[in-house]
Amino acid sequence: MKLVYAFAICAAFLSTPGYSAPLSSSSSAAEPIATVAYASNNPNRLVYPAGETEEAPQPIRDELGASILGPQNIPIDQQNPDLLAPPTTDAGTVGNAKWPMSLSHNRLQTGGWARQQNAAVMPMATGMAGVNMRLEAGAVRELHWHKTAEWAYVISGYTQVTSINPDGQNFLATVGPGDLWYFPPGVPHSLQATAQSPNGTEFLLVFNDGDFSEDSTFLLTDWMAHIPKEVLAKNFQTDVSAFDHIPGEELYIFPAEAPSPDATAVQNPQGQVPSAYTYALSQVKATPLAGGSVKIADSSVFTIATGISVAEVTVEPGAMRCWHPTQDEWGYFLEGQARITLFASSGNARTYNYQPGDVSYIPASYGHYVENIGNTTMRFLEIFNSDRYQDISLSQWLALTPPELVKAHLNLSDAVLDNLNKTKAVVVGPASSS
Numbered sequence: 001m002k003l004v005y006a007f008a009i010c011a012a013f014l015s016t017p018g019y020s021a022p023l024s025s026s027s028s029a030a031e032p033i034a035t036v037a038y039a040s041n042n043p044n045r046l047v048y049p050a051g052e053t054e055e056a057p058q059p060i061r062d063e064l065g066a067s068i069l070g071p072q073n074i075p076i077d078q079q080n081p082d083l084l085a086p087p088t089t090d091a092g093t094v095g096n097a098k099w100p101m102s103l104s105h106n107r108l109q110t111g112g113w114a115r116q117q118n119a120a121v122m123p124m125a126t127g128m129a130g131v132n133m134r135l136e137a138g139a140v141r142e143l144h145w146h147k148t149a150e151w152a153y154v155i156s157g158y159t160q161v162t163s164i165n166p167d168g169q170n171f172l173a174t175v176g177p178g179d180l181w182y183f184p185p186g187v188p189h190s191l192q193a194t195a196q197s198p199n200g201t202e203f204l205l206v207f208n209d210g211d212f213s214e215d216s217t218f219l220l221t222d223w224m225a226h227i228p229k230e231v232l233a234k235n236f237q238t239d240v241s242a243f244d245h246i247p248g249e250e251l252y253i254f255p256a257e258a259p260s261p262d263a264t265a266v267q268n269p270q271g272q273v274p275s276a277y278t279y280a281l282s283q284v285k286a287t288p289l290a291g292g293s294v295k296i297a298d299s300s301v302f303t304i305a306t307g308i309s310v311a312e313v314t315v316e317p318g319a320m321r322c323w324h325p326t327q328d329e330w331g332y333f334l335e336g337q338a339r340i341t342l343f344a345s346s347g348n349a350r351t352y353n354y355q356p357g358d359v360s361y362i363p364a365s366y367g368h369y370v371e372n373i374g375n376t377t378m379r380f381l382e383i384f385n386s387d388r389y390q391d392i393s394l395s396q397w398l399a400l401t402p403p404e405l406v407k408a409h410l411n412l413s414d415a416v417l418d419n420l421n422k423t424k425a426v427v428v429g430p431a432s433s434s
């Protein structure tokens with residue numbers, strides 16, 4: 001399953017019966033002639049199927065390449081067979097599109113940790129950055145704010161979030177695995193693990209700025225430590241001695257007593273935030289597809305989330321997704337084994353392999369597919385820095401273009417053209433081998 005086959009694969013299962021427009025043969029125009037050689041018929045199958053390589057993989061594909069004689073980082077080569085022995089459809093230069101969180105510096109604190117991916121480690125990822133954070137039961141990511149929006153997906157356990165908006169309305173909610181939160185730019189908030197899961201919580205944060213750094217957010221303790229105490233006393237209308245025991249520097253993540261899972265927001269004369277900062281995506285029923293399923297949460301259902309939207313996609317073994325996004329796409333792999341080829345125009349294409357915990361990045365308009373190359377369900381998040389989830393499917397595009405024109409480009413048979421599905425397929429099943 002390779003890019004040369006991608007068109008056929010995307011179209012294979014999608015028969016819209018009876019496309020009746022006949023292909024013109026009475027045209028007086030000159031017969032189309034090939035002006036370039038045909039694309040290679042090499043199916044470019046995986047040289048090392050995911051997870052099946054016991055021995056050191058070698059950079060050899062068919063008659064190309066040769067064995068490695070020098071030192072080799074075998075586990076990394078086993079995880080990235082399509083970089084070691086690329087499909088022959090790969091060519092030219094494409095920016096790095098893979099960042100394993102395992103390669104990030106990890107900031108260890110009492111009560112948890114945080115590690116990030118941003119443009120400093122993945123220069124192509126200009127539109128979004130991500131943080132993977134862990135809090136033990138009760139631990140707090142302290143009250144803070146930043147100039148980008150913050151979107152989150154809970155990976156494990158339960159997280160209680162609090163916030164206040166510029167109108168003085170407040171918010172408190174507890175979210176669990178598969179749920180989301182979103183804080184607009186500048187809105188102060190806190191994150192705290194409840195004890196509903198004895199291990200606390202772990203979540204993924206995404207920010208709509210590739211240069212975002214978790215190490216340069218605005219923290220309550222850091223701010224208070226850098227204001228003259230005489231000013232603090234005036235601000236809070238109290239005595240200077242009230243601040244004898246505030247921390248001298250930022251806390252960032254710190255242990256605390258676990259909050260009650262059914263806590264509610266402080267009673268407020270201004271009322272509560274009208275549009276919730278959390279969304280129970282875990283309670284949404286996934287839409288079943290030919291080769292998987294999808295759940296979408298954008299501002300059409302999670303109204304406050306105008307800066308970031310998500311599709312949580314599952315792809316069954318052998319199935320794939322094939323399209324191009326209309327915005328940059330930040331991806332995070334939760335389960336299974338995936339392969340993506342990014343097509344960057346002008347003959348540039350590169351194929352990457354992904355494992356759970358890896359980040360992918362696909363700039364707006366780059367054509368690509370995401371294929372499950374493992375034996376188990378592959379599940380990942382596609383995150384966009386926009387208020388609406390949008391994409392364009394390759395097979396739908398061709399199905400809705402005059403067939404004569406498609407034939408003039410690709411010289412596909414009438415049978416293949418008749419089979420193109422006019423309905424958008426988000427995920428397609430494996431191609432039949434018949």
Ligand SMILES: *[C@@H]1O[C@H](CO)[C@@H](O)[C@H](O)[C@H]1NC(C)=O
Pocket residue numbers: 013014015016017289290421422423424425426
């Ligand atoms: C076309 O694709 C849609 C969406 O995946 C699917 O529901 C439908 O069954 C397909 N039609 C045919 C004829 O395969």
Ligand SMILES: *[C@@H]1O[C@H](CO)[C@@H](O)[C@H](O)[C@H]1NC(C)=O
Pocket residue numbers: 032033034411413
């Ligand atoms: C198109 O494909 C057919 C075989 O299906 C071949 O006979 C014909 O020469 C091809 N046309 C061009 C322009 O390559």
Ligand SMILES: *[C@@H]1O[C@H](CO)[C@@H](O)[C@H](O)[C@H]1NC(C)=O
Pocket residue numbers: 050051052374375
């Ligand atoms: C995946 O399934 C194939 C076909 O059933 C089998 O040959 C292969 O060993 C399996 N691989 C793994 C890693 O389980």
Ligand SMILES: *[C@@H]1O[C@H](CO)[C@@H](O)[C@H](O)[C@H]1NC(C)=O
Pocket residue numbers: 197198199
């Ligand atoms: C808590 O973490 C430990 C160590 O990672 C793990 O073995 C255990 O299953 C976890 N417990 C729960 C309830 O998730």
